[in-house]
Amino acid sequence: MNENSQTKRTALYELHVELGAKMTPFAGYDMPVQYPEGIMKEHLHTREAAGLFDVSHMGQVVIFGDNPMKSIEKLIPGDIEALSVGEMRYSFLTNDVGGILDDLIVTRRENDLFVVVNAGCKEQDIALFKSALQDEATITVLEDRALVALQGPKAAEVLARFNSSVADMSFMSYREMDLAGAACFVTRSGYTGEDGYEISIPNDKAIEVCRALLAEDEVAAIGLGARDSLRLESGLCLYGHDLTTETTPASAGLLWAISKRRRAEGGFPGAQIIIDEIAAKPKMKRVGILPEGRAPAREHTEIADMDGNVVGEITSGGFAPSLQAPIAMGYVPLELAKADTPLQLIVRGKARAAKVVKMPFVEQRYYRG
């Protein structure tokens, strides 16, 4: 994360520069924060048509072993043994005190697990996989593959022109296929709240495949700026902000990702603390917050109750292009977590009215078949 050290480039770097992207260091990579259209238009384009995002900075890891499903369950509370081949699931690495080390996506493939982890955490995660699973699994980092996301209501129609078999994939499923001459791993997933795909492409074919996708009328290149505003509108957590080692699955509202079996059996780091907190209820809870007026409340903005006592903090906040209004999420005491609870946000010393709202802010539109 040190901006002074040598920043890495993804296989798509030259394409970003050619498209006029504004590049910025992010998690050790020189990434496109926006293209000439700007975040607002890029965001809206993704909601209306299809956006192509470079997410190659994320870690693509393969876990191979006798029973990699059972192996990874030692590190995450997700029900991976329940996955059929070609299915995938959102989960998170936990620590011994029930905090969250990273969130990730695990796909069960024919002979192994394909895991995608956050860019900022990937060194830590890979080291953890290697040390914790050294006796039972081989960990391979796919440095030779780029990862892009094609997101939006037109994504399925566009991608089906390249390979018709993407059409009937359901949300959170995986297939390997040829796209524009490249051997790709395709998942029907993403992090914008829209229908869409994430596509893992060999580095040497990445620019070619992306050029082919961008040549379609509906597709525009979208930067990390809009990726952030899209995921926030969809109520999705960003690791390092909404999720940290200080947040627990119960406080973050992620209990849906811990199955009945995993709650009963435990067997992941911090299991007892995490399971106890489900019954005891967490002290703090992640909620959606709608500020009144137009002033955005950014990360670390203090949240106060109506008596002016500071009770929590905004963890993600910005302007929602789809709503043309500021939105935020943050942690508040459980008793203030109900929808419509009035709060105050301390923005540059001024208390501004806000209220708790249900998330997502913008309806998710995943394809469930």
Next chain:
Amino acid sequence: MSIKYTKDHEWITVEGDIATVGISDYAQEQLGDVVFVEVPDMGRELDKGDELAVIESVKAASEVYAPIKGEVVAVNEDLEDSPSLVNEDAQSAGWFAKIKIEDSSELDELMDEAAYKEYTEGLS
């Protein structure tokens, strides 16, 4: 009087003893879509370099500093409903505030159009 600029990309024009302040076209382009502007309270006494306004783009908040010392005598209320004026017309309709000049010699330290152009070209 012609327009002057600061290194922080504020512009300033003078009519009599009143200075109008905004951010340069170069700055609005760097910021991207402006979604909110917090203008100063009327009557506020600003020192040179004090925070005059805050501009919020989709991505981040940025401070605008007072290029000179003086009292705020007018603010652009149109920005409340139309913050995008800063993108559309940064150096005219997108002005932020008018300041009553106390020490006109402060203006001499600012860049003229040609110097600012050279300055911004050196930045990219």
